[in-house]
Amino acid sequence: MAAVTRTFAYEVVDNRGKRSRGKVDAANEVAAAALLRQQGSVPLSISSTDSVLRKEIRIPGLGGRVTLKDLAVFARQFATLTSSGMSLLRSLAVLEEQSAKPRLRKAVVDVRADVEAGISLSAALAKQDRIFPRLMVAMIRAGETGGFLDGALERIAGNFEKDAALRGKIKSALTYPVIVLLFSAVLISAVMIFIVPIFERMFTQLGGELPLPTQIVVGASHSLAWSGPLVIALGIGATALLRWLVRTRPRVRGTVDRIKLRLPVFGQLFTKIAISRFTRNLGTLLGVGVPVLQALDVVAATTGNAVIADAMADLQLAVRDGQPMSTRLGRHKVFPQMVVQMVEVGEESGQISQMLDKIADFYDREVDTAAESLTASIEPIMVVVMGVVVGSMVVCLYLPMFTIYQHIQGTQ
Numbered sequence: 001m002a003a004v005t006r007t008f009a010y011e012v013v014d015n016r017g018k019r020s021r022g023k024v025d026a027a028n029e030v031a032a033a034a035l036l037r038q039q040g041s042v043p044l045s046i047s048s049t050d051s052v053l054r055k056e057i058r059i060p061g062l063g064g065r066v067t068l069k070d071l072a073v074f075a076r077q078f079a080t081l082t083s084s085g086m087s088l089l090r091s092l093a094v095l096e097e098q099s100a101k102p103r104l105r106k107a108v109v110d111v112r113a114d115v116e117a118g119i120s121l122s123a124a125l126a127k128q129d130r131i132f133p134r135l136m137v138a139m140i141r142a143g144e145t146g147g148f149l150d151g152a153l154e155r156i157a158g159n160f161e162k163d164a165a166l167r168g169k170i171k172s173a174l175t176y177p178v179i180v181l182l183f184s185a186v187l188i189s190a191v192m193i194f195i196v197p198i199f200e201r202m203f204t205q206l207g208g209e210l211p212l213p214t215q216i217v218v219g220a221s222h223s224l225a226w227s228g229p230l231v232i233a234l235g236i237g238a239t240a241l242l243r244w245l246v247r248t249r250p251r252v253r254g255t256v257d258r259i260k261l262r263l264p265v266f267g268q269l270f271t272k273i274a275i276s277r278f279t280r281n282l283g284t285l286l287g288v289g290v291p292v293l294q295a296l297d298v299v300a301a302t303t304g305n306a307v308i309a310d311a312m313a314d315l316q317l318a319v320r321d322g323q324p325m326s327t328r329l330g331r332h333k334v335f336p337q338m339v340v341q342m343v344e345v346g347e348e349s350g351q352i353s354q355m356l357d358k359i360a361d362f363y364d365r366e367v368d369t370a371a372e373s374l375t376a377s378i379e380p381i382m383v384v385v386m387g388v389v390v391g392s393m394v395v396c397l398y399l400p401m402f403t404i405y406q407h408i409q410g411t412q
Contacts, residue, residue, distance in 0.1 A: 008032045012041035013094060014084075042080050042094075066104045066131050068167065072160035074104065075136070079153035089115060107131040120144060135159070135281055138298045142288045152288045159284045162360075166273060166367060173269065173371035177378050184386055189224065191393060196221035203400045213396040254306040261307060261334060265378070269370045271334060274305045276363035278312075279339070283356030292319050307334050325352075 010032065011021050020041075026032035033043045074095065081091035092112040099105035107128040114124035122141035125132040136156050143152025200218050203210060210218065245252040260270045281302060285295035293316055300312035311332040318328040326344035329335050339359055346355025 008046050010036060010043060010046045012036055012043055013081075014041055037080065040084070042077070042084060042086075066101055066107075068160045068164040070101060070104060071132070071136065072157050072164060074099075075153045075160065076157035079150045079157060082153065083150035088121065104131060121149070133302055134298050135285070135302045138285060138290050138294065139288050142285075142290045146289050148288070155284050155288055159280060162280060162364065163277065166276060166364065169367055169371045170269075170273060173374050174266075176375055177382060180382050180386075184382075184389070188389065188393075189228065192217075192221045192224045193228065196397065197225075199397050199400075206400075211396075211399045213392075214399050217393060217396040250306065254310070257306040261305075265374065269367065269374060272363050272366045272370055274303065274308050275335065275339060276360050276367060277305075278303050278308050279356045279363065280360035283353050283360060286356065287353035292325075307332075311335070 007023055007025055009021070009023050011019060013019050024032050024035060026035055032046050036043045036046075077098070078091060078095060081094060082088065086094070089112060092108060092115065096105060096108045096112060099108055110128060111121070111124040114127065115121055120141075122137050122144055125140060126134075126137045129137075139152045139156050140149065143149040146152075196217060200221070203214075242252075242256075246256055247253075261267050261274070263270070278299060281299045282295055285298060286292065290298070296312045296316045296319065300309040300316075303309055303312070311329070311334065314328050314331070315325045318325060324344065324347045326340055326347055329343055330337070330340040342355050342359055343352065346352035349355075
C-alpha cells in the first residue's frame with residue numbers, strides 16, 4: 001500500500017546564503033526536510049498546505065522558556081549550516097532570524113556579537129549560561145579544538161533529542177496517575193463539602209441517631225469545609241519551600257534524590273532514567289574528545305541527580321589516581337553490575353565512548369518498558385482504590401436510611 005503524501009510549503013537557504021520558497025510532496029514534515037537536505041538546501045521552515053492547523057518546523061516551542069527540543073533543533077540546524085560551507089557568522093545570522101523564542105533569539109544575537117568581536121564560539125556560548133548548558137559548551141569547545149564543529153553539533157543534537165524523548169517518557173508515565181489523583185481529590189472534596197451536608201440535614205429532620213460510619217463521614221465533611229482552604233494553602237507553601245530548599249541546599253537535594261531512587265513503585269524508573277542520562281552524557285563528551293576529568297565534571301553538573309553527581313566526584317578521584325573508572329563505579333549501589341562490567345570492558349578495549357552509548361541505548365529501552373508497565377499496573381490499582389473510597393462513602397451515607405426505615409417499621 002503506497003504511503004499517503006501531503007504537500008508542504010517550504011523556505012530554504014543554499015550554501016551561498018540565497019533563500020528560496022517552493023512546495024514539495026512528502027509523507028510528513030521530517031521526510032520533507034530530509035528530501036530538501038538531499039537537494040543541498042537547508043530547511044528554514046516547512047508547513048503543510050493541506051491542513052487547517054499548519055505546523056512550521058522552526059526552532060520550536062511556544063512561550064519564552066528554551067527547552068531541550070529547542071536546543072536540539074538549534075544544534076541540528078547549526079550543524080547543517082556549517083557543514084554546507086556557510087561561515088560561522090552567517091550561520092548565526094540565519095539562526096537568529098529563524099529563532100521563534102525571544103530568549104533564544106536574544107542569546108544568539110549576543111553570541112554573534114561576541115564572535116564578531118573575536119571571542120571563540122564556545123566562550124560566547126558560555127556567557128549565555130542560562131540558555132546553553134555546560135554540556136553543550138564543553139562539546140563545542142572540543143569541536144573547535146579538534147576541527148570538527150559540525151560533528152560536535154550533530155552529537156549535541158542527537159544527545160538533546162534523546163534526552164528530550166526520555167523526559168517525554170517520564171511525563172507520559174506520570175501524567176495519568178497525577179490526573180486521576182487530582183480528579184479523585186476534587187470529586188471526593190466536592191461530595192464531602194456539598195453533598196454530605198444535604199444528607200446530614202435530611203437525616204436530622206427525620207430524627208434518629210446516625211450510625212458511627214456516617215458520623216465519621218459527617219465529621220470529616222465539617223473539618224474539610226473549614227480547613228480545606230488552609231490545607232491547600234499549606235500544601236502549596238510546603239511544595240514551594242521544598243522546591244526552594246532542593247535548589248539552594250545541596251544536603252536537602254541529596255536526601256530528596258536518594259528518596260526518589262528508593263520509592264517503591266517509581267524508584268526503579270527514576271534509577272534507569274538517571275543511569276541512561278549519565279551514560280549518554282559521558283559517552284557523548286568522551287566521543288568528541290573532551291578530557292575524562294572535564295567530562296566527569298560536566299556530567300556531575302548536568303546529571304540532574306545528586307546521587308550520580310556524588311559518584312562522579314568519586315570517579316574523578318579514581319582517574320586522578322590513575323585508576324580506571326570501573327574500579328570506583330562498583331562501590332556505588334545505584335549502578336548495577338552490568339553497567340560496571342560494560343564500562344570495564346569499554347576501558348580495556350579502548351572503546352569507552354561506544355560502550356557508554358550502548359548502555360544508554362539499553363536503558364532507554366528499559367525506561368520504555370518500565371513506563372509502560374508502570375502505567376498498566378497503576379491504572380487498575382487506582383480504579384480499585386477509587387471504587388473502594390466512593391463505595392464506602394455511598395454506604396456510609398445510605399446506612400442512616402436503613403436505620404430510619406427500621407425505626408419507622410418498629411413504631412407501626
